[in-house]
Amino acid sequence: MPVTDVAIDKIKDMIISGELAPGDRLPKEAELAQRLGLSRSSLREAVKALCLIRVLDVRQGDGTYVTSLEPNLLLDAMTFVVDFHRDDTVLDFLAVRRILEPAATAMAALHMRDEDVAELGALLGELEDSPTVEALVANDLQFHRKIADGSGNPVLCSLLESLSGPTARARIWRGLTQEGAVARTREQHAAIYDAIAAREPELARSWATVHVAGVEQWLRSTLVEDAAAGDDAEPAAS
Amino acid sequence: MPVTDVAIDKIKDMIISGELAPGDRLPKEAELAQRLGLSRSSLREAVKALCLIRVLDVRQGDGTYVTSLEPNLLLDAMTFVVDFHRDDTVLDFLAVRRILEPAATAMAALHMRDEDVAELGALLGELEDSPTVEALVANDLQFHRKIADGSGNPVLCSLLESLSGPTARARIWRGLTQEGAVARTREQHAAIYDAIAAREPELARSWATVHVAGVEQWLRSTLVEDAAAGDDAEPAAS
DNA sequence: TAGGGGGTAAACATCCGAGGTCTCTGCAGG
């Protein structure tokens, strides 16, 4: 195994064993390199890799630190990974989201704080009548993020965020700028909000299922019909 | 932004844009470095980082290649991330698994091929009467992996595998080597298998829920009771 | 005494070039 990979494992072990706690600062490059028995160049490769997945955080002129290692931070790195997937696997991701989103919505109906529910309701009215794609994506993203956050499970929240990140969502929205889709999405968002506000987990779950399944169905038909047809579909999105 | 990070984005874009397809070979280090306008050292850091998340695959003496980019490969990298989490967040991961596993089991009851169902059944009998922890983990892992695989959704399959990777599972199993836990797990595994073999998705879903909830409940009580008590718990595991 | 500015030192960022090791490939021999 290359020395760099060994270094990655060593640093990983130092963190898992507790020798390095979240927020701790690593020894300086030269020192750590000598301690791990490799050159600074190789060590830097290891650090850079751990940096990409948000385990380490290097600050020039200061030092290298262990991040908080919170689930949201580490799972955020997954967004980077999801970006690589093309349309052919989007359906698989969406299918997983169809499993998680209803569960999260039901949990939110039970656990969400009243003030957060109020903020969720406020989001519904913030969208203009003829919003841009960017505004749509932003509002849609925030709506679902708030619900996921309301589930009280940070892992679930981060996972949902990664699965339907901005990239994937934008791709979908670009496909349905028709007025019908926007209107239907608004209705469904409102219904989900009502169910959460009424503290009805099962109703909330069902609306969420309907909501995601709508996108899934539309996306499926679009992909099947390929490039040509399918321009008259008007499903709700995301 | 550091030149290395720029390089990471550039390579990422080259892949997403289709300039580099899965399986393609990258230009050699020196050439690519010149093309991206940086030194070989910095480029190597970028490549190493993309390597850690399984986007690139470097083979010494040969060259650097784009991986297949299949979901299972990319999500596998998440296992690395999950390893960093300690007991305090294990429950959150398990809660997500309790959402996904029943869904996957139900899907498996519908879609799994007969021959795979047969192999699943064979797994039940492969465990000795007093298995080692290693054997338990291996068998348990394989059982659930086969079910997840039977769901027909590679994303769901990889996600489940990452969420309850070998590390986490071993940690749990080490806590309950009692005969009672082993026996109960066997019964539940058998019940899940029967439901799948009978092509009863809802029954399979319920058994899976019971199964995972059992671990969750045991783990929760163990964590609450902290170090001392809790040695007489005998739940089914994983 | 409190606040601001400058300077120093520490740490990371980047680059370069040399030598080592591994793998693939083509060719010769059995």
Next chain:
DNA sequence: CCTGCAGAGACCTCGGATGTTTACCCCCTA
């Protein structure tokens, strides 16, 4: 046709030199 042996190409590792950024302390000023 199979096997073994170089040779070339590509990545691996190292060490040092130089640039940039940041944190921190000291001094000056109000």
